[in-house]
Amino acid sequence: MTKxxxxxxxxxxxxxxxxxxxxxxxxxxxxxxxxNNIVVVVSALGDTTDELEELAMKLTPQPPEREMDxxxxxxxxxxxxxxxxxIKALGHEAISFTGGQVGIRTDKSHTKAQIETxxxxxxxxxxxxxxxxxxxxxxxxxxxxxxTTLGRGGSDLTAVALAITLGAKVCEIFTDVKGIYTADPRIxxxxxxxxxxxxDEMLEMASLGAQVMQARSIxxxxxxxxxxxxxxxxxxxxxxxxxxxxxKLEQISVSGITSNKKEAKVTICAVPDxxxxxxxxxxxxxxxxxxxxxxxxxxxxxxxxxxxFTVPRSDLNKTLKAAEQIAQKLHAREVLQDNKIARxxxxxxxxxxxxxxxxxxxxTLAENKINIEMITTSEISISCIIHEKNTDKAVKALxxxxxxxx
Amino acid sequence: MTKxxxxxxxxxxxxxxxxxxxxxxxxxxxxxxxxNNIVVVVSALGDTTDELEELAMKLTPQPPEREMDxxxxxxxxxxxxxxxxxIKALGHEAISFTGGQVGIRTDKSHTKAQIETxxxxxxxxxxxxxxxxxxxxxxxxxxxxxxTTLGRGGSDLTAVALAITLGAKVCEIFTDVKGIYTADPRIxxxxxxxxxxxxDEMLEMASLGAQVMQARSIxxxxxxxxxxxxxxxxxxxxxxxxxxxxxKLEQISVSGITSNKKEAKVTICAVPDxxxxxxxxxxxxxxxxxxxxxxxxxxxxxxxxxxxFTVPRSDLNKTLKAAEQIAQKLHAREVLQDNKIARxxxxxxxxxxxxxxxxxxxxTLAENKINIEMITTSEISISCIIHEKNTDKAVKALxxxxxxxx
Numbered sequence: 001m002t003k004x005x006x007x008x009x010x011x012x013x014x015x016x017x018x019x020x021x022x023x024x025x026x027x028x029x030x031x032x033x034x035x036n037n038i039v040v041v042v043s044a045l046g047d048t049t050d051e052l053e054e055l056a057m058k059l060t061p062q063p064p065e066r067e068m069d070x071x072x073x074x075x076x077x078x079x080x081x082x083x084x085x086x087i088k089a090l091g092h093e094a095i096s097f098t099g100g101q102v103g104i105r106t107d108k109s110h111t112k113a114q115i116e117t118x119x120x121x122x123x124x125x126x127x128x129x130x131x132x133x134x135x136x137x138x139x140x141x142x143x144x145x146x147x148t149t150l151g152r153g154g155s156d157l158t159a160v161a162l163a164i165t166l167g168a169k170v171c172e173i174f175t176d177v178k179g180i181y182t183a184d185p186r187i188x189x190x191x192x193x194x195x196x197x198x199x200d201e202m203l204e205m206a207s208l209g210a211q212v213m214q215a216r217s218i219x220x221x222x223x224x225x226x227x228x229x230x231x232x233x234x235x236x237x238x239x240x241x242x243x244x245x246x247x248k249l250e251q252i253s254v255s256g257i258t259s260n261k262k263e264a265k266v267t268i269c270a271v272p273d274x275x276x277x278x279x280x281x282x283x284x285x286x287x288x289x290x291x292x293x294x295x296x297x298x299x300x301x302x303x304x305x306x307x308x309f310t311v312p313r314s315d316l317n318k319t320l321k322a323a324e325q326i327a328q329k330l331h332a333r334e335v336l337q338d339n340k341i342a343r344x345x346x347x348x349x350x351x352x353x354x355x356x357x358x359x360x361x362x363x364t365l366a367e368n369k370i371n372i373e374m375i376t377t378s379e380i381s382i383s384c385i386i387h388e389k390n391t392d393k394a395v396k397a398l399x400x401x402x403x404x405x406x
Numbered sequence: 407m408t409k410x411x412x413x414x415x416x417x418x419x420x421x422x423x424x425x426x427x428x429x430x431x432x433x434x435x436x437x438x439x440x441x442n443n444i445v446v447v448v449s450a451l452g453d454t455t456d457e458l459e460e461l462a463m464k465l466t467p468q469p470p471e472r473e474m475d476x477x478x479x480x481x482x483x484x485x486x487x488x489x490x491x492x493i494k495a496l497g498h499e500a501i502s503f504t505g506g507q508v509g510i511r512t513d514k515s516h517t518k519a520q521i522e523t524x525x526x527x528x529x530x531x532x533x534x535x536x537x538x539x540x541x542x543x544x545x546x547x548x549x550x551x552x553x554t555t556l557g558r559g560g561s562d563l564t565a566v567a568l569a570i571t572l573g574a575k576v577c578e579i580f581t582d583v584k585g586i587y588t589a590d591p592r593i594x595x596x597x598x599x600x601x602x603x604x605x606d607e608m609l610e611m612a613s614l615g616a617q618v619m620q621a622r623s624i625x626x627x628x629x630x631x632x633x634x635x636x637x638x639x640x641x642x643x644x645x646x647x648x649x650x651x652x653x654k655l656e657q658i659s660v661s662g663i664t665s666n667k668k669e670a671k672v673t674i675c676a677v678p679d680x681x682x683x684x685x686x687x688x689x690x691x692x693x694x695x696x697x698x699x700x701x702x703x704x705x706x707x708x709x710x711x712x713x714x715f716t717v718p719r720s721d722l723n724k725t726l727k728a729a730e731q732i733a734q735k736l737h738a739r740e741v742l743q744d745n746k747i748a749r750x751x752x753x754x755x756x757x758x759x760x761x762x763x764x765x766x767x768x769x770t771l772a773e774n775k776i777n778i779e780m781i782t783t784s785e786i787s788i789s790c791i792i793h794e795k796n797t798d799k800a801v802k803a804l805x806x807x808x809x810x811x812x
Contacts, residue, residue, distance in 0.1 A: 074480035
């Protein structure tokens with residue numbers, strides 16, 4: 001009979017220095033019993049990844065991606081070796097592995113590789129010898145035996161993928177916050193930790209601004225129905241469980257409020273209001289490699305209309321250049337921009353089926369004299385684009401109105 | 407027709423920072439022509455190895471060796487990736503490999519593994535694509551696919567072993583000195599750089615104190631007759647060629663003077679002068695893991711004799727403890743110690759067959775009022791153990807008498 005397996009992932013801040021590595025070793029041993037097996041995934045120590053990247057950038061602004069993976073993957077290799085040493089120093093058997101050694105096979109897209117298969121043979125062997133297994137996160141190897149890395153949030157993905165392969169009971173993500181909150185605790189003082197949340201709600205919150213986990217890992221966990229437990233490295237209490245269904249069920253609809261200030265708004269004014277114009281605009285924008293988020297086309301009272309859309313702020317210049325060309329071609333009047341916007345969203349299951357939630361959101365913003373510039377909705381979220389300066393006020397007001405504190 | 411291959415090895419001080427890595431990239435490109443192929447072996451950046459070791463030591467004084475290899479091997483992985491980036495930034499194709507990726511297979515002795523085989527398939531492939539190949543020194547993998555390291559001087563060994571496997575024309579060892587000198591230039595002002603030296607002489611000089619290359623790599627180069635060129639990373643001039651025969655042939659016998667202060671002397675006084683006593687003593691000493699170097703047993707005029715020997719200073723305490731027990735058992739009178747000794751040696755081919763060289767050495771030391779405490783000779787060297795304080799005086803006098811300056 002095989003013992004239940006727990007996968008634990010510790011992020012860079014959890015292993016930032018020797019004392020924290022010791023604390024993580026202690027923490028891992030507190031979880032380990034005779035009746036379970038532990039697989040630990042670690043990120044690079046603190047700022048190692050940034051420091052290595054900086055070294056490469058001093059050589060050339062665009063270092064070759066294969067060599068960057070060779071370089072960056074050392075960060076996780078260092079932390080997994082150190083954690084194995086720390087656990088053995090506390091008296092328990094432990095063994096560290098690189099992504100390649102545990103057979104994490106990826107495609108050939110260096111710096112953003114996708115995991116194809118995992119042959120966890122060496123992990124199973126080590127677990128059967130009652131060893132605690134430590135795996136370097138963020139990395140794999142491709143069919144040329146070259147080292148690849150998985151891109152941002154890659155260690156979370158390693159943890160979730162290993163949990164799936166090993167049939168783990170749970171994948172615990174240890175981080176520097178205590179879990180997922182109903183709103184950013186730095187904005188809303190009485191934001192509450194959410195005990196249970198569904199994959200879909202979590203995905204929505206992640207893509208709308210909650211930064212605890214990357215959407216990618218949550219999607220994979222959802223597909224294979226692996227429970228994720230987001231919790232603090234520095235506190236014993238339980239964090240947030242992410243599962244298929246939140247236990248709240250139909251109790252309340254709004255699970256959390258998110259906000260982000262990462263977008264900019266572009267408006268092409270007075271374009272001809274005829275079929276194919278929108279298609280033309282967004283084909284041209286996508287050609288310059290920019291992903292557009294919210295799009296609003298105002299109701300047209302004349303033969304012309306305004307089309308607004310948001311893009312990542314970092315892509316604003318590129319977008320404006322393309323938009324000017326489009327405007328010229330379409331004989332549009334002008335192109336306007338605004339990079340002082342924020343997106344405020346409410347997230348919850350079956351939100352669209354609940355009448356009045358959207359209205360209540362708009363009403364609340366209005367009562368707080370916050371102008372809504374754009375609105376978009378999904379199955380489980382409603383977002384408003386507002387002026388950046390009103391972000392905190394909006395989040396606080398929405399948090400209060402939807403009674404997100406216990 | 408295959409192009410001639412040059413293997414170049416750059417040590418830690420040659421790649422200590424980004425500017426030096428750029429300089430190494432430049433240097434490699436100056437060697438590269440359309441008619442040759444270059445394989446570069448690099449050590450870890452500057453003090454990286456020490457820094458990583460220090461981190462591990464903060465966790466436990468005796469970290470497990472497998473995990474240490476996992477940890478330490480990252481140093482060379484970082485420098486080979488950075489050098490590949492630097493070379494590509496200068497416009498030439500380059501590719502970096504770990505020891506494992508180029509198939510450097512070792513035994514399972516972690517932290518001091520021996521190379522068993524090298525399957526340089528990936529190197530040959532990359533060279534055929536006109537890429538400059540950069541290999542992480544000091545490391546390999548064993549049959550479990552675990553990372554191993556080769557111990558002190560390991561990167562030199564990687565370079566020599568690759569030169570052998572690839573049938574290279576020469577193995578260039580770039581270092582922070584200009585070559586092998588007739589004596590330590592810090593002691594003897596007019597010490598001369600040796601142009602050519604034989605493997606045997608170099609081996610003798612290395613084991614007697616010259617610290618430029620580890621004896622191990624020279625032995626391997628000798629066995630496969632790979633020419634080694636020891637030269638400076640920071641100067642263009644030629645360094646010292648180490649080959650089967652030095653071109654000097656019979657011209658002069660003494661190639662160089664070496665000295666070291668790493669030994670201590672132990673004397674067990676008045677042990678019974680009968681068969682089996684020496685065997686007993688040195689069996690017991692070897693049991694505590696100490697390697698004894700020079701042994702002198704004085705001619706005995708009574709039924710008792712004194713036995714003196716030298717051991718590494720770092721092993722002195724361990725040795726004294728064992729010696730006291732031996733002395734008690736053999737009813738010897740006492741154990742004496744002296745850790746203020748130095749070994750001064752003259753090295754040259756066929757030295758023993760040259761009459762008068764030894765006598766000249768002893769005479770020179772006597773004229774300088776330097777007492778000789780022990781003497782040992784080999785086929786190509788004569789060493790005297792003297793008081794430490796006389797080291798520099800002895801080296802200078804011997805350098806002069808044997809006319810080692812041009």
